[in-house]
Amino acid sequence: MVSSDTRIAIIGGGMGGLTAAIALTRIAGVQVTVFEQASRLGEVGAGVTVAPNASRVLDRLGVLEQIRAVGAVPDGHGVYLDARGEMVTDAAWEDSGRQYRNIGMYRPDLIDALARAVDGDTIHLGHRLTSLETTADGVRVEFENGVHDVFDAVVGADGIHSAVRPHIGQFPEPVYSGYIVYRGVVDASRLPDDWPMISQVWMGDSRHFMCYPLQQRKLFNFVAGVPSDRPLEGPWSGPCEVSELAAEFAGDGWDPRLQQFISLIDKTFWWGLFDHEPLTNWSRGPVTLLGDAAHTMLPHQGQGVNQAIEDSMALATFLAAAETVADIPEAFRRYTAVRMQRTAILQHGSRRAGAMFDAQYEFADLAKRDADIRVGRDFRRSAVFDYDAEKVATRALARFRKVQYA
Ligand SMILES: Cc1cc2nc3c(=O)[nH]c(=O)nc-3n(C[C@H](O)[C@H](O)[C@H](O)COP(=O)(O)OP(=O)(O)OC[C@H]3O[C@@H](n4cnc5c(N)ncnc54)[C@H](O)[C@@H]3O)c2cc1C
Numbered sequence: 001m002v003s004s005d006t007r008i009a010i011i012g013g014g015m016g017g018l019t020a021a022i023a024l025t026r027i028a029g030v031q032v033t034v035f036e037q038a039s040r041l042g043e044v045g046a047g048v049t050v051a052p053n054a055s056r057v058l059d060r061l062g063v064l065e066q067i068r069a070v071g072a073v074p075d076g077h078g079v080y081l082d083a084r085g086e087m088v089t090d091a092a093w094e095d096s097g098r099q100y101r102n103i104g105m106y107r108p109d110l111i112d113a114l115a116r117a118v119d120g121d122t123i124h125l126g127h128r129l130t131s132l133e134t135t136a137d138g139v140r141v142e143f144e145n146g147v148h149d150v151f152d153a154v155v156g157a158d159g160i161h162s163a164v165r166p167h168i169g170q171f172p173e174p175v176y177s178g179y180i181v182y183r184g185v186v187d188a189s190r191l192p193d194d195w196p197m198i199s200q201v202w203m204g205d206s207r208h209f210m211c212y213p214l215q216q217r218k219l220f221n222f223v224a225g226v227p228s229d230r231p232l233e234g235p236w237s238g239p240c241e242v243s244e245l246a247a248e249f250a251g252d253g254w255d256p257r258l259q260q261f262i263s264l265i266d267k268t269f270w271w272g273l274f275d276h277e278p279l280t281n282w283s284r285g286p287v288t289l290l291g292d293a294a295h296t297m298l299p300h301q302g303q304g305v306n307q308a309i310e311d312s313m314a315l316a317t318f319l320a321a322a323e324t325v326a327d328i329p330e331a332f333r334r335y336t337a338v339r340m341q342r343t344a345i346l347q348h349g350s351r352r353a354g355a356m357f358d359a360q361y362e363f364a365d366l367a368k369r370d371a372d373i374r375v376g377r378d379f380r381r382s383a384v385f386d387y388d389a390e391k392v393a394t395r396a397l398a399r400f401r402k403v404q405y406a
Contacts, residue, residue: 002152002322006030009141009151011129011164013041015048015107016291016308017157018114020315021122022061024155027316033151034118035143037128037158041115043107044269046183047214047221049199049302050110052100052385054309059100060390061313063117070113071103072213078102078199080373085255088370091199092380100385102199104214104221106185110305129163134285152325153286153332155315157308160274162293168284172276176231177298177354182224182245184268188217191264195220201357202249202258203369208357209249209258222265223299224248225358231272240270273298275351278344283332286325290315295343300353303346303384310389314339317393338396346384 008024010017013036021032050058050067058064078091094101115123128144132154142148156164160174188195199212209224226248231237242265249262275296282289291308318331318338353376356369 001029001320002325002328004029004031006153006325006328007151008032008153008155009139009149010034010155010157011141012036012156012158012291012293013038013115013123013125014157014159014291015043015110015114015305016293016311017155018111018118019058019061019309019312020155020157020290021118022063022114023057023312023316024319025118026061027313028319030319032122034123035127035129035141036123036125037144039126041111041123041125043111044183045185046107046223047185047212047219048105048107048110048305049212050103050105050309051302051306052095052102053387053389054306055100055103056095057309057313057389061117063113066116067105067110067113068103070109070215071105072197072215072217073101073103074199074213075197078201078212081200081202081255082366083202083204083253083255085202085257088203089374089377091201092377092385093199094381095385096381097386104199104212106214106219106221109215129158132164132167132287134167134287139286153288153328156287156289156293157291159292160276160296162289164287165279165289165293167287168279168281168289170279170281172279174274174276174296177273177275177351178227179225179273179354179358180228180230180270181273181299182226182240182248182268182270183222184265185214185219185221186211186261186264186266188213188220191220191261202255203357204249204254206358206360207248209262211261220261222261225273225354227358228270228272230270231274236272236274238270240268242266242268273354275347278340278347282336282340283329285329286332288315288332288335294339295347297343297347298350298354300357301346301350301380301384303350307343307346310342310387311335311339313389314393317390318397321397334396334400335393338393342387
């Protein structure tokens with residue numbers, strides 16, 4: 001274990017950076033400082049699903065109960081429906097051991113629960129990283145407000161536009177998916193009494209609509225994906241009228257229950273869906289990446305944050321095995337080797353999942369689409385939900401040691 005006065009800077013106080021702060025403190029026993037550019041911690045007013053593979057990590061970090069207490073566990077498996085509301089298949093919602101289930105989280109609640117588990121003094125708001133340099137003394141970081149400091153190592157958890165990533169020599173181009181999503185929440189008390197407390201996805205021709213419960217079932221999240229050129233012409237997100245969203249799902253071809261849900265939406269905003277090709281490296285010396293900075297993916301498998309949570313556990317496991325500060329670059333290389341492969345599969349899988357939901361898949365053959373979604377459900381449980389990030393990192397550590405001493 002490196003000494004407890006080892007200092008690590010985490011750039012970015014999003015869901016990835018905060019989870020990394022908890023993991024590095026509790027598992028690797030190092031001192032962390034989180035630098036966030038915004039003047040307060042926050043998130044957009046929409047939902048996110050914490051999946052079983054992330055719950056397993058959060059449980060070991062000792063924060064799952066607090067998160068579950070403010071989230072919503074659905075009544076049962078979710079459903080994929082066609083545009084008219086006919087069932088295509090059920091959706092995976094728990095791991096094979098039935099220990100962990102999907103939890104619908106209102107994003108500001110998740111940020112709040114994670115921030116409560118981090119020592120408040122270690123979070124520095126209003127600090128936008130502007131420069132980073134590796135020197136003989138460590139990594140020097142400098143912020144827009146003039147503050148600078150030197151750390152033993154730096155973790156870039158600063159999202160899709162990462163300012164740390166160029167230091168690793170990675171300059172991925174954002175790739176626009178051709179789709180925007182309308183996002184927001186509905187007050188659950190306005191829904192009909194028999195509205196199912198599960199995740200539902202309606203899939204039509206080139207568009208889909210998803211909803212699921214959040215915040216102890218007081219809110220329902222919605223995400224509606226439709227094709228659009230809008231982000232190519234201007235900003236990547238913005239406010240919009242509910243009537244614009246309603247028009248996308250109007251007409252006889254759509255389930256009247258879905259249209260009823262849409263009629264209860266008071267407010268929405270649009271968001272362009274971008275990702276990038278998998279990076280070829282995440283670490284350089286004592287600097288590494290985590291979360292969207294390392295692997296922005298489309299949201300169609302609901303795995304962006306969940307992968308950042310897995311990253312956090314893997315990073316902490318490799319760091320805990322470092323004996324001195326001089327071992328940190330090797331710990332970061334091992335972390336990179338294990339995590340890059342996992343997340344690259346999910347980056348590509350998320351594109352494929354989006355194409356399936358939106359019936360753009362292999363010339364819109366709906367029968368094939370439906371069959372693939374059924375197969376995808378079982379894959380999702382075994383390959384995504386059952387994954388144990390700590391176990392995988394621990395096993396890899398043993399293999400790395402064997403190779404080193406053979
Ligand atoms: C519609 C939609 C639905 C989604 N649903 C899910 C889901 O159900 N499940 C799931 O797992 N994922 C989901 N995702 C993906 C998920 O939102 C992202 O993967 C996740 O937010 C990434 O977290 P992060 O902490 O890595 O990055 P971010 O959330 O982008 O946080 C980065 C932080 O770094 C800060 N920062 C940036 N630059 C600097 C700088 N220079 N200096 C200091 N601070 C800086 C930012 O202000 C920000 O706070 C969804 C995404 C979308 C668009």
